[in-house]
Amino acid sequence: xxxxxxxxxxxxxxxxxxxxxxxxxxxSGSPELFWYVQYSRQxxxxxxxxxxxxxxxxxxxxLNKGETSFHLKKPFAQEEDSxxxxxxxxxxxxxxxxxxxxxxxxxxxxxx
Amino acid sequence: DVKVTQSSRYLVxxxxxKVFLECVQDMDHENMFWYRQDPGLGLRLIYFSYDxxxxxxxxxxxxxxxxREKKERFSLILExxxxxxxxxxxxxxxxxxxxxxxxxxxxxxxxxV
Numbered sequence: 001x002x003x004x005x006x007x008x009x010x011x012x013x014x015x016x017x018x019x020x021x022x023x024x025x026x027x028s029g030s031p032e033l034f035w036y037v038q039y040s041r042q043x044x045x046x047x048x049x050x051x052x053x054x055x056x057x058x059x060x061x062x063l064n065k066g067e068t069s070f071h072l073k074k075p076f077a078q079e080e081d082s083x084x085x086x087x088x089x090x091x092x093x094x095x096x097x098x099x100x101x102x103x104x105x106x107x108x109x110x111x112x
Numbered sequence: 113d114v115k116v117t118q119s120s121r122y123l124v125x126x127x128x129x130k131v132f133l134e135c136v137q138d139m140d141h142e143n144m145f146w147y148r149q150d151p152g153l154g155l156r157l158i159y160f161s162y163d164x165x166x167x168x169x170x171x172x173x174x175x176x177x178x179x180r181e182k183k184e185r186f187s188l189i190l191e192x193x194x195x196x197x198x199x200x201x202x203x204x205x206x207x208x209x210x211x212x213x214x215x216x217x218x219x220x221x222x223x224x225v
Contacts, residue, residue: 009152032210044202044216051211086154090210097143097162097208104154 002027002091006103013077014111021072021106023061023087032090033070034100035061039083047072047085057081077110084108115139118203118217125224131190133220135203141215143208144186146170146178149200149219158201161186162208193224 003026013019025031035047048056050063050070061072070087086105093099119134137144143162147155147170157170159178167178175197179187186205190197200221204214 006154034213043218044204046213049211049213088213090213093143093160093162093168098206098210098212099143099145099157099160100214101157102147102155104152 002089002101004087004089004101004103006085006087006106008106009104010107010109012109012111015079016076019074019077019081019108019110021085021087021108023070023072023103025068025070025087025089027068027089027091029092031063031065031068031070033061033063034088034090035059035070035072036086036088036102037083038086044086077108079110079112082108082110116203116205116215116217118201118220120220121218123220123222125190125193125222127194127224129190129193129224131193131222131224133188133190133201133203133222135186135188135205135217136184137186137205137215138184139205139207139215140183141205141207142183143206144180145204145206145214146176146186146188147202147204148172149202155202158188190222193222195224198222198224 005024037047087103088100145160146158161180203217
């Protein structure tokens with residue numbers, strides 16, 4: 001069965017320090033992974049997706065199929081990065097449709 | 113340019129009441145989803161729909177039902193609200209492809225007393 005694991009519920013770093021939010025997945029098919037972010041009192045929004053190979057707000061994520069991981073990284077954390085982060089895996093839901101399976105989330109706090 | 117709208121931001125209901133949560137999207141997406149979000153438990157899928165008048169159970173459908181009479185609207189129904197259904201409810205829509213991801217609504221914070 002498909003599963004997404006985010007091992008850290010809470011992560012606290014200082015401003016300017018590197019940050020890595022871990023995500024591991026279990027899926028028998030070809031994985032497509034996403035990171036979503038929820039800032040305080042805002043809606044959940046897409047941060048980045050594997051297929052785009054993009055860097056958003058200084059964050060990057062690399063898919064490692066050998067380690068079944070999709071860790072989110074930023075070299076220098078900013079206070080405005082404080083938020084809840086969810087890793088998500090796109091899985092077949094029925095017919096040709098897909099749905100997302102989410103991890104339980106990591107609350108990142110960046111201290112001044 | 114709000115694309116997924118949930119009708120209420122906060123709701124307070126009494127135990128045993130029938131509760132309707134409404135969600136409307138304007139992106140012509142085929143797929144719509146209802147999740148509940150609880151601290152430490154992440155997002156758990158309640159129900160989803162790939163087309164008008166069709167529905168599929170998610171991971172935690174007990175105590176809930178849904179209705180999708182029009183493509184743009186997906187309603188979550190709590191048949192008889194209970195205190196353990198106090199939660200944040202999130203609606204999302206998607207074109208349904210592997211790479212598309214979701215667009216979320218702003219959520220409805222439901223408190224059952």
